[in-house]
Amino acid sequence: RQDIGKISTGTNSLDTLFDGGIETQAVTEVYGEFGAGKTQLCHTLCVMVQKPKEEGGLDGGVLYIDTEHTFRPERIVSIAKAKGLDPEKTLDRIMVARAYNSAHQELILQEAGPVIEENKIKLILVDSAVGLFRSEFLGRGTLSVRQQRLNKFMHLLSRTAETYNIAAIATNQVQSSPDQFFGDPTKPVGGNVVAHASTYRVYLKKSGKKRIARMVDSPHHPEQEAIYMLTEGGVAD
Numbered sequence: 001r002q003d004i005g006k007i008s009t010g011t012n013s014l015d016t017l018f019d020g021g022i023e024t025q026a027v028t029e030v031y032g033e034f035g036a037g038k039t040q041l042c043h044t045l046c047v048m049v050q051k052p053k054e055e056g057g058l059d060g061g062v063l064y065i066d067t068e069h070t071f072r073p074e075r076i077v078s079i080a081k082a083k084g085l086d087p088e089k090t091l092d093r094i095m096v097a098r099a100y101n102s103a104h105q106e107l108i109l110q111e112a113g114p115v116i117e118e119n120k121i122k123l124i125l126v127d128s129a130v131g132l133f134r135s136e137f138l139g140r141g142t143l144s145v146r147q148q149r150l151n152k153f154m155h156l157l158s159r160t161a162e163t164y165n166i167a168a169i170a171t172n173q174v175q176s177s178p179d180q181f182f183g184d185p186t187k188p189v190g191g192n193v194v195a196h197a198s199t200y201r202v203y204l205k206k207s208g209k210k211r212i213a214r215m216v217d218s219p220h221h222p223e224q225e226a227i228y229m230l231t232e233g234g235v236a237d
């Protein structure tokens with residue numbers, strides 16, 4: 001079994017929350033309301049994973065499964081500059097796969113093996129893991145099919161992270177107001193399925209100009225919170 005690697009977030013507060021960084025061989029679920037910073041954290045990690053080990057990275061490439069068309073190359077350029085990396089080279093090591101529907105999202109992951117090996121991928125991001133499933137399977141009648149398909153996807157993500165010793169991030173948007181199916185706004189939609197397949201779960205929320213991250217249900221982290229900011233250079237203390 002290979003050693004577990006960690007990707008620094010580039011901030012002291014979030015690194016403390018994650019006990020050093022985002023781990024390989026694990027799925028980390030990042031959930032929160034729209035605008036909480038899920039996608040900005042993903043973009044920051046796309047850059048940080050490329051840093052050498054001495055600087056908190058894994059000298060690795062990225063597979064970014066973009067389901068909501070929110071990947072922004074110009075954000076990578078800004079963050080890479082802020083972190084002292086060459087923007088063009090940094091972009092070159094990010095393989096962006098746009099998923100057009102949930103079946104395509106599954107297919108991208110099923111066929112990711114050669115891409116992972118050829119590009120020394122050390123981080124897979126699925127932003128959002130749940131969105132396409134949610135929009136395609138509406139209403140109570142389709143809930144069980146949706147949960148089965150999502151479950152299959154999440155387990156494949158988990159196996160991929162273990163097989164290739166890479167870190168996986170699955171984002172999940174929660175409703176800002178309670179709705180009839182899911183009640184508690186702090187409980188992510190698609191809830192249990194994603195939670196069960198994830199090793200770590202982090203809840204992000206807005207608090208004025210700042211953001212708060214809370215480690216939830218971790219097997220070995222204390223239940224604690226970290227305060228961070230969203231800046232031009234990515235997540236920051």
Ligand code: ADP
Nearest residue numbers: 032033034035036037038039040041230231232
């Ligand atoms: P989520 O994915 O959780 O819905 P995002 O990660 O897209 O949320 O966060 C969006 C927020 O990120 C914006 O409301 C803004 O506060 C912040 N943000 C985005 N780009 C920048 C930037 N270039 N400089 C500073 N803050 C930014």
Ligand code: MG
Nearest residue numbers: 038039070127
């Ligand atoms: Mg987003």
